[in-house]
Every structure is written in C-alpha cells, then in structure tokens.
Amino acid sequence: MRPFVSSSLRRAASTVADADAAGECLVRITGLQKIYRSKDGSDIHALADINLDIQPAELISVVGPSGCGKTTLLKILAGILDRSAGEVFMQGHRLRGPSRAIGVVFQAPVLLPWRTVLGNVMVPVEIQRRDRAEFEARARQLIAAVGLSGFESKYPQELSGGMQQRVGICRALVHDPSFLLMDEPFGALDAMTREALNEELLRIWSTSRKTILLVTHSIAEAVYLADRVVVMTPRPGRIVDVIFVDLPRPRTLAMQNTSEFGRFVARIRRHFGAAGTLDA
C-alpha cells in the first residue's frame, strides 16, 4: 500500500473544495475521467472531471439519465473498469482494482445457478479465503435478515426476481465491507417489490452504518433514500449538482407526498429540462 500523501494527491486535493474533510472522508474521488475510444477513432467522454468526497456511514445516491456515466463511475469504484485519468482514494489509500472493503450489488442479481442461496452468498468469502465457519454463520444471519430463512439450500432459479436480488444484497454484505456500491439494484423489479426492498435497504443501512453509493434513475428513490443526491448529466458525464437531503430519519413512504420532498425532486428535475427528461 502506498502512503496516503503522494504528490499526485496533493495536486488533486487542491481541486477539492473541502480539503479539511480529507482526514475523515471514506472515499475521495479527484479529477476522475473516463474516455471510451470507439472503433471509428472518435472518443466518447463518459466521465469528465468527477470530484466527490464520501463520508463514512453516508448514503449517497447518484441520479441521472441513461448515458450520464453513473454506471461507469460505479464500475470504476468497484475496480472492474480502468479510469482514464484521476484518482480514487479509499481510507487514504489509492484504489487500484477491486477492493476487499467494497461490496457490489448489480443491476441483475448475477447469481450462479449451480450454487444454492447460501453458496451464492458465500462467494466473496471463498474468493477472499476468509474463515468459512465464522462467515457462514454471518451469511445465515444476513439471509434471515432479508426474510429468506428456509431458502438457504434453494437454487436461484427457484426464487422470484425480488428474492434473487435480496440474495445479491446478502452476498455484497457477507464479507463485511465498509463501502457498498449499488447499481440500480431494484430497477428491474415491480414497484411494490421495489418499495419493500428500499425499506429493507434503509433498515440494513441504519443498523450496519455502512457507507452506500446507490446509482438510480429514479429521482424520487434518490431523494427518499439518500443523505446526499449527486446529480449527473450526460455528454460528457459530469456532476452538475450535489444536494443535501435533510429530511428527517427514519423516513416513511408518506414523506414522498410532502411539499418539502417535492421541492427536492423539483430541484433535481430542473437539471434535466435541457438534457431531456428521465425515464421512469
């Protein structure tokens, strides 16, 4: 691991507004860029100069229309996509590739069909060669916590979409990561299931105090869940606004009908007037 202060960081840190927060922030993203080179030689600027500090135990949602680079950002943080420029620091260390301190929930559940529910949840434990007995107990607790007790030895194909995504959440949490990345985790589910899983997510977050970055294209969902909403627009993908959502917690679905909630939604929606409206 590299020492925290490097020359490139010092250069980058000057571009971050709140330099004092450097010591306590969990994740610091500075000058992050991603350029896709297409076959005809033209470049697509997926991310242009992304700067963001994420505090411990914060729930951040990233919202924007398709093509704004929000999934690209998440994949770079997850270490499964190379960046073109810029740095990501996690707990003071430069992030190079995937990290054991990160858990990822994908758009699709991405479960392995030959593994049982328990076997799927144990995938990160096996990859990272952690103590089997200890983490199996933890896996069973997580499975019970998302209401899947009794399904431990079922196969993913035997579960509904919502149940599969719950298994995906357990898998992302089993190795006790400090940072949870979620890429439109409930986007493919029906509205009822989605609301139920959002409730569950808030419950998990409030009990575990994990730091969560959640990518979504639903403005209401972003406001409802997050401490801060990061608003992105496409071509090039960049952050146009960061909004502190100071609605009280615990939040209830009824809050979505208040005028305060509506003002947050309106402020975010304003950014998309020029770029076209968000889907869903």
Place this chain on the structure above:
Amino acid sequence: MNADPKSLHGLVGRVALSVGTFVVFILGWELAVRALAIPKIVLPPPSAVAVAFWEGVREGELHWHFAVTLYEILAGFVVGAIGGLLLGFVIGLSPLLERIFYPYVVAFQTVPKVAIAPIIVVWFGYGVASKVVITATIAFFPLLANTIMGLRAAPQDQVEMMVSYTATRWQVFRMVRLLQALPYIFVGLDVAIVLSVIGAIVGEFVGAKAGLGYLILQKNFNFDMAGTFGILIVLSAIGVGLHALVGLAQRRIVFWMDMAGERVMGA
C-alpha cells in the same frame, strides 16, 4: 419426479405411442415383404432378422464381436474426448495458443476420417489399436470445439461480479468459467459418443480381425442379409445406450439447466 397424476399419465401415453408405432412399423414391414415376395437377400422380414439375431446370441458369435467393438468405441471415445478436452482448455484459455494451433486443428478436421482410416490401419495394424485411434480422431473434435465455445460462454456480468470481489483469474476459471463450460462439454460428449460408434465400424471395415463391423462384412459376403440386420440392431442399441448414459450423467452434473421454471411465488 413425484407422483403427479398428470405427468404419470403423460408418460404412459408417450410410452404407449412409441411402442404402438414400433409394432405397426414391424408388422407393416413383415406384411410388405411377404405380400410383395421380396427376396430374403434383398430385404429380410423382421421375423428372419429376429431368428438370425437369436442364433447369433445362442451360438455366442455375437458376444465376442460385441465385446471387441464396444471396447474400441469406449477406448477411442475416452482417448479422443480427453485429448479434445485438454487441447480445448489450452486453446480456450490462451488466445496466443489458439492462433498457433487452431488453423491446424480445423485443417485436420476438414480431412474426412474415413479417408485417413487406411493409413491408420497401416500404422497401427489390423488389431484393436487402429480402431481405437480412428475412433479417437473422430471423438476428438466435438469435445475440442465445444470446450472452446463453453469456456467463452461465461456471461460478462458473472465475470465482473467475481472480479469485483477480488477474484483471481484462476478463481474466475474454477468457480465460473469451468461450470459454464459444462453444458457445452456435455453436448460435445453426446456428439462424440455417437460418432465413436461410426468410428469403430469404419475402422473395422477398412481392415480387422474381429468386431461387429468385421462381422457385417463377413455376413454381407455370404449374402446373409438377416444376420447383417441383426448386427445393425446391436449397433443401434449400443448407440442408444451410450447416448442415454451421457444424458443421465448430464442431468446429474449440469442439474441447474433443467431447473428454470420451478419458481417459488413471492417477492
């Protein structure tokens, strides 16, 4: 699987249908041969085939040749399949080795194996060895091609999931790619086992001292058409039996492929 009356009823219906079709076919054949007075050396009636088959079994003539051919099929299949699997893994996991080897493999595959069978008999003799080699060369390619395809079948999102949890290349291979390749490998095994029967018979046709293919030539030479048909029944029984064995192993090992659809309701 369970005592579902509907599926049991369906099973009985299917069995009755295929047995009925078989009986009608055999009866039609018998009647046609008798009614049209077709000579026995052109097309023997099923009754004559049954008699010839039974005599072969009773005299013990079939046993020995059956054992020889089954051995050639199985040995050739195992050698060819293992070879195809190993080279498939090497090529499937290394783009460099693929560029080096694959053109030769394709060139080899385009040569009809029947055409090189005489060369192999010259090299390996009239005994069992040459048949095993011919069968192996035929069983080799389905395994090779399917293994290569299977190793590329792992969905990108599963690989990314593994990598995001810090999986190494070896872990991605062991925990995802290998298992995603299994359904393809079983398709290869199924094709290879059926081709292996052909391989052994072709080898025996070119030159042999024993085996069902050798026996067919002998009986044909004596215009014993009923005896030839009896051997054909044995050959197709071998093919059907081995195909069923591969299918059984497939359902056991690649169990998750049959499971889609057995969903539990609820969120």
